[in-house]
Amino acid sequence: MELALVVGVIVIALAFDYTNGFHDAANAIATSVSTRALTPRVALLMAAVMNFIGAHLGESVALTVGKGIIDAPGGRHGLVIVGGALIGAIVWNLITWYFGLPSSSSHALIGGLVGSAMAASAAVHWNGVIEKVVIPMVLSPVVGFTLGGIIMIAILWIFRRSNPHKASKGFRYAQTLSAAAMALGHGLQDAQKTMGVIFLALTVGGYASPDAHIPEWVITASALAISLGTYAGGWRIMRTLGRRIIHLDPPRGFAAEAAAASVLYTAAIGFGAPISTTHTITSAIMGVGATRRLSAVRWGIAGNIITAWVLTIPAAALVAALAYFLLNLVIG
Template sequence: MSPDTSFLVVVVVLALAFAYTNGFHDAPTSIATAISTRALTPRVAVVMAASMNVIGAFLGEGVARTIGRHIISAPQGNQGLAVLAAALVGAVAWNVLTWYKGMPSSASHALVGGMLGAALASATTVDWPGVARTFALPMLLAPVVGYVLGFLLMLSMLWAFRNRGPQVLSRKFKVAQCVSASAMALGNGLQDAQKTMGVIVLALIATGSQDNYDVPTWAVILAAIAMSLGTASGGWRIMRTLGRRVIQMGPSRGFAAEATVAAITYATSFIWNVPMSSTHTVTSAIVGVGAAERLRAVRWGMAGNIVVVWLFTLPGAAMVAAISYWMLWPLL
């Protein structure tokens, strides 16, 4: 294989490694609440989520196009591949670190942070208006919307079912959670698998293998498989944090949080075609759901720790990516 082709294979493998870490890092957020409320057993929940991730990956490519076109300019040649490789190293390293600590952080923000860090280190042009419109604005709004919608939905449910017995409601919402958790896992595949596809498309453009932002079918299949394998491998550290340590989760709370995140995911994927952080959104929705019953239901200390990790995600991944590029480029 020529050097360009060999390096392209390396970048694709790194992109799939990112999808795998995304699977065991972000995707468990879609089933943490269902497992903690015992609406689903861990094994059934993992199989369901992995299956829905695969299906979701085939439902669109608008987010992939956004990642490919509106973050950094399409890189060219070996230098472009080095930028993408460094960006993926930064994202994967941050995903593994935060997973090891059991702290939810956004794999999406880690990827964009890696792309920005590698681009700045290599003097690659950054589409700052595109970053602001398609990344920064959703990054700020999604958690706020998640909190507000989760709060309002839970408040509406408390009022609508105020005269129903708690045991009856618990059984009904456990059934409803099977639907809401599936919808959320489907949205996770729709959103997160596309981010891997967007990077693969940039790598293909860098080597001249294609000159447009269409996602080849083989890239969709590989991204879907890698992400579903990551989901199937578990993510129990993060599941415990979201399912037990932010609020005491019950079936009605779990349903409200999952329904909220599923609605936001489909809107951002199909209407606006922008990447969003499922981790940020589900965490803020869980906090909003807990606060709707009483503020003391939320463990604000743990919520604060999660926010701190969020703030460090983008610069942390960017720094690792920049260092990776400076180490990699002289070797080419």
């Protein structure tokens, strides 16, 4: 019975990973598609490949998610907690995808873990949540906004005497690299979160030691799921990020992607912090847009997005708590 539960939780985790891919596909490629630097299908294929590669570049974020957020008890009860957390995250992903809101899959997962654990009266590492989730959640958009603005100002100054048409054409090519870097950072961050949850399920089920490295098959399965989800695309959110916040041209698209990718790498490699790729790229786009003039950013749309950010952790936690109670009734 417990083996079947472990397999079931892993399947749900990979389903979450898939929804994470199509929900967050826009993060990596929306700016490149909106500026016509890449066609949608080429951009999605490139993002899927880079997501797969990025998933293999480390496991610090995975270990934070798998060990640093909750203490799930061993056996069936712990597996029900993890399953409820994943269902809460998936449901919130689908709701925000339907309404085209670029909310955070990462924070939906963290909220799901916390909500399910609290419903089960399991231990939550609040210090870990604050240090590894809440503080980076606040800082990463601020850094993304500021860095995006700084890079854009530097571009405007360096190319102030250049032919605008030639410069724009050059940045279209440069955006291929910046979009690839962004997709690599997405794999480095988001695929690892699913690895962490699968590893948590394996340790709770007694099929892995908490001190072991994450098995290669877990890394590959997570990488494949997020890559397939990315290739499936997230057109509703892509429209919001690429067009509705601000009209982007190739230099601004490059600046936003370069800023966001830098923040993702620093958080993952330097701190093992599971930050939101969505928050990071969205804030970078706003920072780049603000260099034109503050009114160039559609702050009403930005306000809706920020509302979704604020709601994500508590909403996913609530859904996860309900999912835990339902699973507990069904499985016992």
